[in-house]
Amino acid sequence: MANAMLHGDAAKGRAMIADPVSAATPVPQAKLEEIFEDIRSHALYDHELYGCLNCGICTATCPSAHYYDYSPREIVQLLWTENLEGIHDAMQEKIWACAQCYTCAARCPFHNSPGGLVMILREVAIKHGMQSAKDALRPFTRVLLKVISTGNQLAPNMITPDAFPDWGPNICKVDAPLDVLRKAIPVPTLHTMDTAWVVNLKTSVELYTIWEATGVLDQLETIDENLFDVIVDVMEEKREEYQDWLDEQDD
Ligand code: SF4
Numbered sequence: 183m184a185n186a187m188l189h190g191d192a193a194k195g196r197a198m199i200a201d202p203v204s205a206a207t208p209v210p211q212a213k214l215e216e217i218f219e220d221i222r223s224h225a226l227y228d229h230e231l232y233g234c235l236n237c238g239i240c241t242a243t244c245p246s247a248h249y250y251d252y253s254p255r256e257i258v259q260l261l262w263t264e265n266l267e268g269i270h271d272a273m274q275e276k277i278w279a280c281a282q283c284y285t286c287a288a289r290c291p292f293h294n295s296p297g298g299l300v301m302i303l304r305e306v307a308i309k310h311g312m313q314s315a316k317d318a319l320r321p322f323t324r325v326l327l328k329v330i331s332t333g334n335q336l337a338p339n340m341i342t343p344d345a346f347p348d349w350g351p352n353i354c355k356v357d358a359p360l361d362v363l364r365k366a367i368p369v370p371t372l373h374t375m376d377t378a379w380v381v382n383l384k385t386s387v388e389l390y391t392i393w394e395a396t397g398v399l400d401q402l403e404t405i406d407e408n409l410f411d412v413i414v415d416v417m418e419e420k421r422e423e424y425q426d427w428l429d430e431q432d433d
């Protein structure tokens with residue numbers, strides 16, 4: 183779409199601008215432009231941004247805006263006006279405040295999706311190995327390992343008071359003999375505590391291929407090399423296991 187092109191020349195003309203009261207190292211203009219080009223060339227960008235009235239309806243209905251120093255209107259305006267320094271600045275913290283509920287997309291009179299734009303900004307932050315992405319994803323290391331190694335996000339045996347201190351006193355409500363209760367569910371794939379449900383080995387191996395082909399694993403390597411190494415080991419093990427199973431079928 184032409185919208186992004188309208189403002190590009192003005193942005194290119196800017197020199198590297200440093201904030202005189204900030205101790206942070208200024209980001210070279212070329213780097214800012216590279217980051218913006220990654221954002222603008224994202225396959226979904228033209229479907230998420232059509233213009234902006236600066237009306238603030240998105241911010242008025244945004245749950246995250248009520249609790250954080252965050253405004254979807256501001257994010258959209260930064261992108262619409264191609265404010266490269268502002269975009270880079272927002273990627274250092276603000277974009278991680280979005281809850282991805284997409285209320286904004288349902289309300290915007292321009293049919294923009296601020297939440298979708300935030301998702302693009304997050305992907306680009308990961309691609310560039312920004313510290314904000316590493317900080318935002320660190321608490322989810324255990325969940326990521328679980329998803330990639332088992333195909334499930336949360337397992338019954340993960341629901342313990344130690345793992346969820348933010349639940350407060352409500353955590354006691356899950357203090358039940360889940361291993362017994364789950365065996366009563368008439369679906370055999372749910373008779374486990376190690377995963378939410380048992381994922382077929384073939385499905386797991388197919389998922390690994392998808393994650394490799396779509397660049398998910400490359401992104402993970404950029405953000406957390408240790409986790410990446412562990413996951414590669416898990417994938418190799420599962421692939422060998424699957425190959426052994428295939429060989430057995432041939433015998
Ligand atoms: S993104 Fe949409 S709702 Fe938000 S300020 Fe712009 S036009 Fe208004």
Ligand code: SF4
Nearest residue numbers: 244281283284286297
């Ligand atoms: S998707 Fe993000 S920006 Fe949009 S309303 Fe929800 S929290 Fe706010």
